[in-house]
Amino acid sequence: MSNNSKLKILTNGILAENPVLRLVLGTCPTLAVTTMASNGIGMGLAATFVLLCSNIVISALRKIIPDQVRIPCYITVIAGFVSVVQMIVKAYVPTLDKALGVYLPLIVVNCIILGRAEMFASKNGVVDSALDGIGMGIGFTITLTIMGTIREILGSGTWMAGLGGLIPSLGSDFAIRVIPESIDSFSIMTSAPGGFFVFGIMMAGATWLTTRPKKEKTVQPAEAAEGGNA
Amino acid sequence: MSNWNRVLKPIVVLCVICVIITGALAVTNNATAPIIKAATLAAQEAARKELLPDADNFTKVEDVQVENVSDVYVADNGVGTVITCSAKGYGGTITVMVAFNPDDTVKQIKITEQTETAGLGAKISTDKAFQDSFSGLPAEDFEVTDIDAISGATISSKAVTAAVNAAIDAYDYVH
Numbered sequence: 001m002s003n004n005s006k007l008k009i010l011t012n013g014i015l016a017e018n019p020v021l022r023l024v025l026g027t028c029p030t031l032a033v034t035t036m037a038s039n040g041i042g043m044g045l046a047a048t049f050v051l052l053c054s055n056i057v058i059s060a061l062r063k064i065i066p067d068q069v070r071i072p073c074y075i076t077v078i079a080g081f082v083s084v085v086q087m088i089v090k091a092y093v094p095t096l097d098k099a100l101g102v103y104l105p106l107i108v109v110n111c112i113i114l115g116r117a118e119m120f121a122s123k124n125g126v127v128d129s130a131l132d133g134i135g136m137g138i139g140f141t142i143t144l145t146i147m148g149t150i151r152e153i154l155g156s157g158t159w160m161a162g163l164g165g166l167i168p169s170l171g172s173d174f175a176i177r178v179i180p181e182s183i184d185s186f187s188i189m190t191s192a193p194g195g196f197f198v199f200g201i202m203m204a205g206a207t208w209l210t211t212r213p214k215k216e217k218t219v220q221p222a223e224a225a226e227g228g229n230a
Numbered sequence: 231m232s233n234w235n236r237v238l239k240p241i242v243v244l245c246v247i248c249v250i251i252t253g254a255l256a257v258t259n260n261a262t263a264p265i266i267k268a269a270t271l272a273a274q275e276a277a278r279k280e281l282l283p284d285a286d287n288f289t290k291v292e293d294v295q296v297e298n299v300s301d302v303y304v305a306d307n308g309v310g311t312v313i314t315c316s317a318k319g320y321g322g323t324i325t326v327m328v329a330f331n332p333d334d335t336v337k338q339i340k341i342t343e344q345t346e347t348a349g350l351g352a353k354i355s356t357d358k359a360f361q362d363s364f365s366g367l368p369a370e371d372f373e374v375t376d377i378d379a380i381s382g383a384t385i386s387s388k389a390v391t392a393a394v395n396a397a398i399d400a401y402d403y404v405h
Contacts, residue, residue: 035348061247069240073247080251084258091262094269101345156349187349187382 009128013135019112020143021206026112029103030144031195036152038162040144042096046085046104048137051113052130053081059121059129074117075108082108095162112140143202150198153178155190274314281329281340284309296400298393300325304404310337313400317393320385321345324354328397334369334405338362339394344386351386360387369398 019025026047033039057077058065065073086104090097097104107113116136121129153159161175179185188194278288285305294302299315311330316323325343330336341355354360363378372395379387 064243065247066235066240066243068236069244072244076244076247076251080254083255087258087262087266091265091269094266094273098343185349187347190348 006128006131010131010135013132013137013139014142015139015206016210017136018139018143018206019115019136020140021203022210023112023115024203025115026110026140027199029106029110030147031192031199033100033103034144034148034151034195034198035155035190036162037145037148037160039100040146040148041141041163042093043100043103044137044141044144046089046100047107047110047112047140048134050078050081050085050107051116051137051140052133054078054113054117055121055129055133056126057081058117059124059126062122065122070118070122071114074114074122078113078117079108095164112136147195147198147202151189151194154186155188155194157181157183157185277327277340277342278303278312281312281327281338282310288312291404294400294403296396296403298396299400302400302404308332311401311404313397314342315393315397315400316343317389317396319344319346319354319389320351320383321347324386324389324393326390326393326397328364328394328401330369330397330401334401336364336367336369336394336398339364339390341390346383346386351380351383353380353383354386354390360390364394367394369401371395371398 013019015022017023020027020030029043029047033043054074054077058074061073061077082105085107086097089100089104116132120132124132149159152161157177157179158175159178164170164174186194189198275288279285282305285307287306288303289306291302291304298317299313301314303312305311310332313328313330314325315328316325318324322345323343324341324346327340327342328336329338329340339361341361344352344355346352346354357380359378360380367376372391374384374388374391377387377391
């Protein structure tokens with residue numbers, strides 16, 4: 001396999017096959033944790049770690065695991081990694097554990113991870129599966145962070161509040177105030193309806209970016225990335 | 231041979247995977263359990279110290295049978311009492327630590343856990359004016375109208391009031 005296709009596997013998850021916006025997998029944690037940008041980063045990184053580990057293990061075992069019991073095997077492997085992540089997060093970043101709440105253990109049933117195990121890791125080599133896991137994880141993290149940013153700025157007027165939980169040196173009160181406190185925040189954005197609004201708009205944006213008719217080859221790829229999902 | 235592939239191999243493979251994963255979990259749990267326990271205790275101790283900075287050490291008061299009160303700690307040098315209590319808010323349980331002065335008034339409160347709506351009820355843990363309005367209240371039952379409730383978050387404000395009232399009951403029980 002050429003280097004080019006390896007790069008393609010890695011970048012696929014970011015936009016073309018973005019797990020949340022294009023494959024529409026794992027939408028429950030997406031809607032639930034993105035009330036703050038820092039939650040999105042934390043959830044995204046935790047899911048990326050699990051995705052990478054489970055993709056590598058499942059790909060390595062793909063010739064050994066019999067077809068009849070593949071789903072129980074995948075779930076056991078994924079659940080194992082999730083529990084390991086949860087114990088580590090609880091021990092070293094307890095504030096993140098509190099912020100993510102029940103959605104951390106629920107990574108087990110996050111469709112992105114089982115979906116990639118079934119669609120990709122069970123059919124491809126270890127290196128490709130690892131790249132796919134990283135790419136999908138980055139796509140998930142970026143999406144959650146952008147969504148969290150929009151919802152947090154509009155809904156609470158701050159940005160990256162709670163980042164102190166991820167990076168203790170920032171202190172627990174760290175937050176960047178974007179909209180002054182004197183302006184009332186648009187608090188529907190941090191509740192469920194706001195999540196659906198942002199999710200829908202971002203999905204439309206991603207669909208437009210990936211399926212719009214290509215004009216000419218001279219268009220700089222950087223420009224397409226600039227358009228972003230904001 | 232076909233029996234091996236069809237029936238036994240799936241069983242063996244699944245069992246082996248389960249055993250390996252269980253082993254990995256046991257190792258991680260062994261390594262992290264003491265750290266998690268120490269972190270929880272340290273966080274509680276730090277929260278008590280924050281509420282009563284003059285206290286040297288705390289002694290737990292056992293057998294306090296007041297509903298929604300989880301623990302009562304009295305400062306050894308007599309500068310006050312810290313009571314942890316909880317109440318059901320809009321989005322789940324709200325846990326509050328209440329510090330009392332030796333003269334039977336509320337010193338200050340701290341919201342340690344809450345899952346209220348961000349931007350509305352969640353303000354209970356950030357809004358200083360709301361938290362400060364509990365300070366100085368005498369240790370007897372009060373209503374939500376006695377404090378500076380958060381507009382748009384009546385249920386959350388009432389829940390904190392209920393939790394602090396529970397702490398006051400426990401305080402009166404101890405003293």
